[in-house]
Amino acid sequence: MADTHRIRFEPVDIEMDVTEDDKILDAAFRQGIHLMHGCREGQCSACKSYVLEGDLQMERYSTFACNDAEVAEGYVLLCRAHAFSDCTIELLNFDEEELLGGVPIQTLSARVEAIEPVTRDIVSLRLKAERAFEFKPGQYVDITIPGTDDHRSFSMATTQSTPDELEFLIKKYPGGRFSALLDGELAVGDELSLTGPYGSSTLKDGHVLPVVCVAGGAGMAPILSILRHLRETGSTRPVRFYYGARTAADLFYLDAIQELGAELAGFEFVACLSESAAGSDGLVVEEGNVTDIVERREAELHRSEVYLCGPPPMVDAALALLEATNVPKDQVFYDKFTSPATTDGV
Template identity: 50%
Template sequence: MGDKHVVRFEPVGIEIEVDEDQNILRAAAEQGVQLMHGCKEGQCAACKSFVLEGEDIEYDSYSTFALPDYEKEEGSTLLCRAHAYEDLVIELLNYDEEIIRSGLPLTKGTVEVVSNEPVTHDMRHLTVKLVEPAEIKFFPGQYMDFVVPGTEETRSFSMANPPNRDGIYEFVIKIYSDGLFSEYLDKKVQVGDKLQVEAPFGTFTLRQNRNSPLIFVGGGAGMAPVLGLLRAMAEGGVERRATFYYGARTVKDLCFERELAALAPQLTGFRFVPALSEPDSADSAGWDGETGLITDVVRQHEADLKGADAYVCGPPPMVDAAIATLTQLGVSEQNIFYDKFTTTGEQEGEDGQ
């Protein structure tokens, strides 16, 4: 372990102690301070903040798309890549004080594979059961890190279910050719296999102190966290009008339509609006739903979203396009919550993160 330094976060006035061997985001999470983040790999910029005081910071590798050199020179930083070598004062640019102060402790554990079922030609519905410890707490919409068997690498996947007493966790995971975790999940996993995990991560959680309408926009494995939120809303009797816009390429890329239809009566004014961006000839014959980019479909259905909360999850280009569309339709930027499913290494990661 290295020397320790104090990092103070403004404008919330929270201080933590950070070891030089830890990045700032990790240190905060271990101390129950839930800062905004996404990929944890320096690619999505969700944790981008500004250094008010202090200069001695070292960085793990990161994408200059997330933190361009000129922004770094002006004082911006990525908390998931930054190591403090002196006391710092950090201004949080993207934060939610309710979430920051309600963080759950990170917990490592072992899970056992219960099932691994295909839900589309390239996505799996993985279900695991906690073996130890007795409990790993999480909020609906958060994600779990898996250690890839036979390696020290981790991959992150969003829970598709709300917390439950049985220690069951469900995931919707996209299979990539030659992906590190994908290859295991596609060709090697067996029921009963034990996996090492850590959770919870992520801030894609429902803000409990609001009653505004909800707009969900997702694509691909972005089904997972939204499904977790919708299931939790149904269980908890949350009476907020919700619409879920889901983008897929073709009909064979759609999943969970029956469950979403079954959830509808348990939710207030719920609508599920799937759209095909690249319908093939077989789709054209039997598809009577929406076609086109999911952001265009949102525009067609929504004229004014002022006052709504929006949750967006999927690949970075889709997320960026959706945020632009939603703000143009009246959603306040501070009320748009997102997960960018960036890729790690071999085209792999949080539902690709």
């Protein structure tokens, strides 16, 4: 049996036990401690922390997320780290509301109810869960690839108004291990295993700042969940939604967005098309990259809460813009997913 050690987190004064076999982030989730996280695969730096005391060792990780100099100095990725002694760890990023108030991690099965293409490379996957599944708008789950121990992460597009009916928007990649199943291998009635919810890019109830949403590709899903929750709770916060795509043919759920917007305060949807605006009649469209258009149109981003979801290059560009325009970090929410370029597929 693996030895157990005591972990103390500063400056939040929280302690927990962890075995040497456990990754610290996973152990924290099981004990109801919701640390900041992103990809959970050592590819981003959302869970980067600093070791004040103790012996930690990491599994394989990307040096883009934590370089050799940082590791030598004492920085660590909690999603890859194992403790081999009692440790004191300084959390560099944390959300006090989420730390001990997050939704417990659950594992449950769900039945496929529908698989429908919504664009040439994005598919809607609708599932019926075996029981009500609790999550917050903007969060995601791990779906196990049938017949394997591997999983892929997808955000919910739905809300707690239908707690056992879940929708995911999934981008298909050539050779993608899960997305390939959507071309006929996965069928209505099949069962899938879900674990979650994960993610810290959640809508914060009680906040009053205007909301700016920036998404691309399948990043539409968590933004839809956020917009639906704002409508269902009667929010009066102004909302602007910028969606990046290549052409008008890559846009989808426009009617649903229009219906949501009709019941939201000061709502505006801007389709940002990087290649061509042909065929976009009747829409508010701007040509160019989504982050360039946000920069042009949003003179006071620092007075907003910004929610991001999309391909890693889009998220990186958006984060650079937000830093350059002095948006406080506690007003920026995102979960940075890895892409097929950094993993073996999605």
